[in-house]
Amino acid sequence: MHIHFIAIGGSAMHNLALALHQKGEKVTGSDDAIFEPSKSRLQKANLIPEQMGWFPEKITTAIDVVILGMHAKKDNPELQKAKTLGLKIVSYPEFLYEHSKNKTRVVIGGSHGKTTITSMILHVLHYHEKEVDFMVGAQLEGFDTMVHLTQENDFILLEGDEYLSSPIDLKPKFHWYKANIALISGIAWDHVNVFPTEENYQEQFSRFTETMVPGSILIYNEEDEAVKAIAEAAQNPTRKQPYKSPLYNIEDGETLIDTPEGPMPVAVFGKHNLNNLAGAKWVCQHMGVDESDFYEAIASFKGASKRLERIAENTKCVAFKDFAHSPSKVKATTQAIKEQYKYKKILACLELHTYSSLNAEFLTQYTHTLDAADEAVVFYSPEAVALKGLPQIDARAIESAFRHKNLKVYTDPQAFKAFLKKYSFKNHAVLFMSSGNYGGLDFEEVKAWIS
Incomplete structure (x- = not known):
């Protein structure tokens, strides 16, 4: 396939471009400005646009799919040309859903903590050599790209962003994914330019639970009152699993959490991160990782980029x-x-x-x-x-x-x-x-x- 990215330089967009390039797809893209680390990573893969800007002449009927990034505007010249030619235009969450229709979709949502939780889960799965497709919003040690797509893997792990999908697709990204297993970490009003009231913002998480498929599992932070209310009212999930922060102590600057095997030191710290760890544990257990195996792996998790x-x-x-x-x-x-x-x-x-x-x-x-x-x-x-x-x-x-x-x-x-x-x-x-x-x-x- 020939896949063209409008606004290829975004954090998620450039990772998806690299993943598709690694799969052997033909990838091209445009942007009006690309910053590090996207710039160097695209250059290394020879995917960096020759010139910055928008060039409608690049858009031809030879393109199979156009992936439109949120950075682009509604009147983007390349977007207008793609519309004129009747090309298939999708946002990256829509593309990921199309790719994962036959997989078990694990979606991590929440106003905060979702990148850390997704990274923790991925670290544990990687430690135990369990292969999954994934999309994570931050760089993680030991991974070349933060998007990985295959035909054969049964699971796909997705960080579920509540922001809009694209300039022409005003659906929150995580509404696309139709989760089989979902987690909601916490809700705190954000993106006021899009969600003008706290009630309107919280409504997006209620709608997220409504997109979950029959037989799905909802894991939720019971210490967050807004999350708890939404989870308890949710109709679509067949099973619900609450979680809360584990007991822990700090000794000589080291955090030790209580486990069935006794106190265990971890590299991450802070109650919010230990709460994230508790949520990640339940997701991993529903993905087939035993509790003891989770603790063995999470001890070496040092955190995602720019997260403490x-x-x-x-x-x-x-x-x-x-x-x-x-x-x-x-x-x-x-x-x-x-x-x-x-x-x-x-x-x-x-x-x-x-x-x-x-x-x-x-x-x-x-x-x-x-x-x-x-x-x-x-x-x-x-x-x-x-x-x-x-x-x-x-x-x-x-x-x-x-x-x-x-x-x-x-x-x-x-x-x-x-x-x-x-x-x-x-x-x-x-x-x-x-x-x-x-x-x-x-x-x-x-x-x-x-x-």
Whole structure:
């Protein structure tokens, strides 16, 4: 097949392109900007477009399928040409569903934790040499691509994103998958540009349970009230399995969880991550992995990229990078660092980067989310606010929203960089939370300052 990607540079899109290329399909693509690590990975596979931009002349009847990414606009010239020619146009979740119609689809949903849970499951299956198809949203150690598709594997493991499928397909991605086994980790209002109210956002998860096939299994976090209510009301799943955080202790900076075989050390930490681990265990058991085999494998799980990823450690300081940006995840991640490093001072740095986080009306959701930190920094770019078409916010609005007694606000990347360069990191645990890069912050420089 000849498969053409419109917006090939996206995180999921470029991984799908690489997976199809590895399968032997003919893959082409376009984009108006491609950043790392997508750029290098596409270059290595000779899939990088020769020129950035949109070229309708690339779209011909020789193309079998066009996969349309969310980054593209409705009036994209290549999309318009594909429509004129009557080509098959799909979003990547629709494509994945078409591929997996005859497989057992395992879908991990939730406002937070879904990447970590999916990665944990994949790690365990890989450890025990159980082959499955998969799509995960973050890079995982030991895997070349985060999408893998075959004809022969019985299971496909899918991270179930609730955001829209494409500019012309406004269905949340996870509604496409029609799960045989599903997990919902937690629900906290996000994507306010698409789901204007908390009720509307929660409704997407109710609809997700309605898409589950007859005879399906729903695994759910009973510690989250919204998840519990939706799971208990769900009609389609035949079986329901609640889970909750395991008991654990922290000894000399090491987390040990209670298991039937006794306390076991794990590399991940924080109650939210241990809650994720409990959910992953039940999914693995329903995929044929015994509980003892799960614990054996999960002990070596170090985490997914940018999910409490340890970037530096020495005798005076430890530093982590995390994808956290939603209020609930910011709070949970900051609390996890404080609990794990109770004898260190905590510096938490948060970049407001997403549409929701830069929305002045949404800011109040962040009240007290950084309270576990001794010092806190919030960085945002006024240019990013303008690009998203939002009203400007100022430092006073940030301070009023977060209500942290020791908060600094930066809008200039150089000023934030200067602050870090002069900072005394002695006896500190430092946390960088963002889905962006703080206006171009070089973390190799940060590592040098910390050391």
